[in-house]
Amino acid sequence: MNYKETWQSVLTFLERDLSKGVIATFFGTAELAEIGEGRARILCPNRMALEQLRAHQSQLAEAFRTVCGEDHQFSFEIKPLVNTIPQDPGTLFHHAPPNGLADSYSFENFVVGISNQLAVGVARAVAEQPGALHNPFFVYSGVGLGKTHLLHAVGNSIKERVPDARIIYASAERFTTEFIRSIQSQQTAASFRRKFRSVDALLIDDVQFLASRTASQEEFFNTFNELYLAGKQIVIASDRHPAEIRDVQQRLVSRFAGGMITDIQEPDLEMRLQILRRKAADQQAQVSEEVLLSLAQKIEGSIRQLEGALHQLVAVARAQQAAPTEELLNAVVKTTMPVNPFITPSDIIGSVCRAYRITAEQLCSPKRSREVVLPRQVAAHLLHQISKASSNQIGELLGGKDHSTILHGLGKIEKQLATDEILKNQVESIRGEILGKNR
Ligand code: ADP
Ligand code: MG
Numbered sequence: 001m002n003y004k005e006t007w008q009s010v011l012t013f014l015e016r017d018l019s020k021g022v023i024a025t026f027f028g029t030a031e032l033a034e035i036g037e038g039r040a041r042i043l044c045p046n047r048m049a050l051e052q053l054r055a056h057q058s059q060l061a062e063a064f065r066t067v068c069g070e071d072h073q074f075s076f077e078i079k080p081l082v083n084t085i086p087q088d089p090g091t092l093f094h095h096a097p098p099n100g101l102a103d104s105y106s107f108e109n110f111v112v113g114i115s116n117q118l119a120v121g122v123a124r125a126v127a128e129q130p131g132a133l134h135n136p137f138f139v140y141s142g143v144g145l146g147k148t149h150l151l152h153a154v155g156n157s158i159k160e161r162v163p164d165a166r167i168i169y170a171s172a173e174r175f176t177t178e179f180i181r182s183i184q185s186q187q188t189a190a191s192f193r194r195k196f197r198s199v200d201a202l203l204i205d206d207v208q209f210l211a212s213r214t215a216s217q218e219e220f221f222n223t224f225n226e227l228y229l230a231g232k233q234i235v236i237a238s239d240r241h242p243a244e245i246r247d248v249q250q251r252l253v254s255r256f257a258g259g260m261i262t263d264i265q266e267p268d269l270e271m272r273l274q275i276l277r278r279k280a281a282d283q284q285a286q287v288s289e290e291v292l293l294s295l296a297q298k299i300e301g302s303i304r305q306l307e308g309a310l311h312q313l314v315a316v317a318r319a320q321q322a323a324p325t326e327e328l329l330n331a332v333v334k335t336t337m338p339v340n341p342f343i344t345p346s347d348i349i350g351s352v353c354r355a356y357r358i359t360a361e362q363l364c365s366p367k368r369s370r371e372v373v374l375p376r377q378v379a380a381h382l383l384h385q386i387s388k389a390s391s392n393q394i395g396e397l398l399g400g401k402d403h404s405t406i407l408h409g410l411g412k413i414e415k416q417l418a419t420d421e422i423l424k425n426q427v428e429s430i431r432g433e434i435l436g437k438n439r
Contacts, residue, residue, distance in 0.1 A: 001319060006067060007032040009315050013063035015308075018056065019384060021391045021407055026052035031079070040064060040072040043079040048411070050076050055414050066312075066332075067319045100169035100203075101159065105152035111278055113271030116146060119262040123150050123235075127157035130165075130201050130233035134260035136224075140238045141264035144304030147237035150264075151203045154235055158201055168196065169203040172210040172220075173392055179216045196223050201233040208238050208245050209396050221252050228255070272296040272306055279307055285314040287324045294326055298333050309333055343434060345387055345397050351434045352379040355426065364399030377413040378427055380406055386434065 001009070010032075014023050026049045034041040044050040053060065053076055064072050107127075112120050119139050126137050139147055155167045170178075175196070182192035196202065202223070210217055227234055238245060241263070242256040267275065273296040280287045287310070295313070299306045312332045317324040353360050356375040363376055376398060383389045383397060391403040391410070398406070417424050 003032045003035065006035065006319075009067045009319055010060070010063045012315055013066050013312065014056075014059060016312075017059045017062075019388075019390055019410075021403065022052070022410065025049075025407060026411075033077075035068070035072070038070065038072055039075070041075050041077065043077055045079055047078060050078055051415060052411055055411075055418055066316055069320055099155075099167055100174075101155045101167065102152050102169075103156055105149045106156050107153045109278070109282070110146065110149055110153055111271065111275045113267055113274065115265035115267050115271060116150075119150060119264050122260050122262055123154050124157075126233060126235060127154045128161075130158055131231045135228065135231075136234035136236055136256060136259040138236045138238070138242060138256050138259060138261045139264065140240055140242075140261070142266070142302070143239065144302030145264045145266065146303060147264065148205055151205055151235055151237055155201065155203050158233075162200075165200045166198060167201045167203065168199050169205065171205040172207045173396065175204065175220060176210065176216040179219050183215075193223075197226050199227065199232060201235070202227055203235045203237075205237045206239065207236050207248075208240060209393075210245075210248060217249060217252065221249070221255075224252070224255055234259075266301050267303060269296055272299070272303075275303060275306060276310055279310055280314070283311070283314055285310075285317075285324065287314070291324055291326055291329055295329055295333070298329075343386055345383055345389065348382050348386060348434055349379055349397065351430050352382065355430045355433075364397075366399070373409075377409040378430065380409050381413045381417075381427065382431060382434065384410060386431070 007030075011023055011027055014027060018027075026044075029045045030049055030053060031043050032040060033043045042053060044053055057074060060074065061072065064070075107120070107124065110120065122134050122137055123139070125133050126135075139150060141147055151169060155169050158165050158167060179192060182188040204220075210220055224234060236256060242248070242253045242261065245253070273293055276287075276292045276296055280292065291313075295306070295309060299309055309332060313324050313329055316332060317328060320328075322328065349360055349363060352375050353363055356371075356378075358372060358375055362372050363379060365372065379398060380394050383394050384391075389397065391406040395401040395403045395406045417427065
């Protein structure tokens with residue numbers, strides 16, 4: 001493995017502990033300049049990235065240990081300007097084309113089992129005859145069970161059949177952001193409308209994030225109606241049944257219920273095993289049937305976690321030039337912290353508010369006074385650590401803050417926690433309260 005590959009593997013491992021946003025922003029732009037004899041020299045593009053890397057030394061050390069099999073001392077330096085290689089963020093994470101469709105998600109690479117066969121059946125029918133059979137098509141499930149994959153598969157399949165079909169895939173978050181940006185001038189508002197109302201199929205992901213933004217909900221309602229009346233296909237994914245989405249107006253809920261609603265359940269053992277076989281083959285990794293079975297038994301629930309564990313196992317095996325054995329698997333699985341499904345974001349926000357004696361409204365308000373900024377950062381930190389929420393999701397949960405604001409806040413609080421004992425104790429006691437409640 002050369003330095004670049006080593007660094008890439010380290011970044012993959014960091015995803016266990018840190019959000020993709022933090023990694024892409026601070027770690028993706030750094031590079032490994034030298035490694036050997038227990039030392040690693042890392043070049044950072046600027047001071048902020050350097051401080052971030054330093055603040056995450058323990059995670060970094062852990063990732064290096066996993067990838068290289070030994071401990072390292074780190075030195076961090078700022079890259080001299082002449083050496084700066086422009087990094088394409090697209091090489092790190094998938095870059096979405098303008099219509100938002102990722103072509104790696106298809107029906108062909110989607111494993112069908114009892115838990116998702118109804119949803120897949122409907123999705124296929126929708127892709128064959130958009131707008132005709134099930135409109136709208138609403139699919140819901142817990143995280144990591146394939147909703148996003150399915151939405152893209154529908155889009156890609158329509159595109160295959162009808163190459164000039166106009167299709168847009170967008171998360172509700174993206175719809176909202178683009179809408180808010182567009183209302184600054186009449187011209188941009190008109191082009192937003194044109195864009196979303198002239199499609200043959202609209203695929204909206206994570207619609208639960210549409211909640212509470214009345215202007216964008218209104219816009220979505222109108223977009224929905226116009227497309228629906230024109231016989232255009234609408235597909236919606238959500239983490240819960242329409243009737244349970246908070247703050248979505250009743251009239252929109254009844255629109256959702258007017259078509260086909262299906263859910264995706266957690267995969268059973270047989271299906272988990274099938275998925276693993278499939279993903280191992282896709283990665284051209286030789287993993288024995290026993291190890292795959294053992295992995296399928298260890299990780300239940302989210303397919304994303306299952307996929308992540310396999311990916312890590314293969315990466316570690318490759319890095320150590322060893323076979324992906326049962327033993328290696330145990331080491332990998334032990335470090336994959338499961339996300340606690342019983343703690344909701346509102347539990348976390350509630351505990352933070354109680355600790356700082358402020359209300360949730362204050363916490364989520366646009367105010368920037370000291371009394372609310374610190375609790376907000378603490379809440380963001382805990383949402384990130386306990387719920388593994390992304391900066392976008394955290395922004396949404398904290399009253400519609402921009403994700404870059406959240407990233408900035410996260411960086412700040414982490415730095416402060418490294419030096420401020422009192423704050424650290426406060427945060428630990430809030431965390432204890434949150435976790436304790438669910439024991
Ligand atoms: P969700 O949107 O429900 O949170 P995703 O669609 O992002 O879940 O799926 C998480 C990961 O699991 C993706 O990499 C996806 O390709 C994979 N995945 C989910 N379901 C299946 C399946 N039935 N077959 C193959 N891969 C799947
Ligand atoms: Mg998704």
